[in-house]
Amino acid sequence: MFIDPQTTEPVNLYKLMIGSILPRPIAFVSTRGTDGVNNLAPFSFFTGVSANPPVIGFSPMVNLESRRRDSRVNAEARGEFCVNVVSEGFIKQMNETAVDVPPDVDEFELAGLTPIECDLIDAPRVAEARVAMECRLVQVVEISDKVLGGAFVMGEVLRFHVDDPLFDNFRIDPVGLDAVGRMAGNTYARTTDRFDLARPELPGKPRIER
Numbered sequence: 336m337f338i339d340p341q342t343t344e345p346v347n348l349y350k351l352m353i354g355s356i357l358p359r360p361i362a363f364v365s366t367r368g369t370d371g372v373n374n375l376a377p378f379s380f381f382t383g384v385s386a387n388p389p390v391i392g393f394s395p396m397v398n399l400e401s402r403r404r405d406s407r408v409n410a411e412a413r414g415e416f417c418v419n420v421v422s423e424g425f426i427k428q429m430n431e432t433a434v435d436v437p438p439d440v441d442e443f444e445l446a447g448l449t450p451i452e453c454d455l456i457d458a459p460r461v462a463e464a465r466v467a468m469e470c471r472l473v474q475v476v477e478i479s480d481k482v483l484g485g486a487f488v489m490g491e492v493l494r495f496h497v498d499d500p501l502f503d504n505f506r507i508d509p510v511g512l513d514a515v516g517r518m519a520g521n522t523y524a525r526t527t528d529r530f531d532l533a534r535p536e537l538p539g540k541p542r543i544e545r
């Protein structure tokens with residue numbers, strides 16, 4: 336079968352996307368509003384963009400009441416945000432932050448997670464997260480302000496925080512990190528079932544040591 340977006344409801348396009356682009360890493364985005372209220376929310380439309388400089392990006396969408404995500408509003412207003420990596424140990428708390436509460440509600444308090452101050456930006460990070468990235472806003476690419484429309488929010492990582500036991504010569508221990516991915520609907524994926532596949536090499540070509 337085939338599906339043409341031009342004749343398909345946006346909510347069904349969204350379902351197609353989350354069922355096809357998976358598993359997705361989750362950016363647990365912490366920000367601070369201009370009113371000083373801490374904000375925390377998960378975003379699985381999330382990716383790395385560049386390593387030189389290190390840039391990452393996530394996509395906040397316009398909700399069904401035509402409201403922009405608080406995370407986007409705060410990231411744009413202050414020009415900074417932090418991305419925390421989600422481990423299974425606090426996945427339930429993460430889920431509790433994913434309710435569309437008004438901007439004056441602090442989702443750290445709502446979910447019982449611990450805010451600690453970032454070093455270089457005016458935002459909290461999640462103490463329970465084993466990896467966090469303090470970011471300065473680079474660019475917001477606006478795609479659509481319609482319901483379920485999105486934007487791509489990119490930030491340069493100014494500082495990485497990694498729990499010491501997880502760090503080995505810049506490699507992160509995936510067992511200790513225990514990162515979780517998002518599938519469609521309420522389904523998540525663990526990163527415990529892994530396998531290796533050596534990449535073919537062309538003699539004489541430079542390569543990144545993996």
Ligand SMILES: Cc1cc2nc3c(=O)[nH]c(=O)nc-3n(C[C@H](O)[C@H](O)[C@H](O)COP(=O)(O)O)c2cc1C
Pocket residue numbers: 361374375376377378379380381394395396397403404405406407429430432433434435436517
């Ligand atoms: C695992 C997970 C991933 C999510 N990914 C996204 C996403 O990529 N984009 C988005 O707009 N909303 C996403 N949401 C919904 C937002 O997290 C939710 O609407 C949240 O309340 C937004 O908070 P904010 O308004 O404080 O930014 C996701 C929810 C969950 C549970």
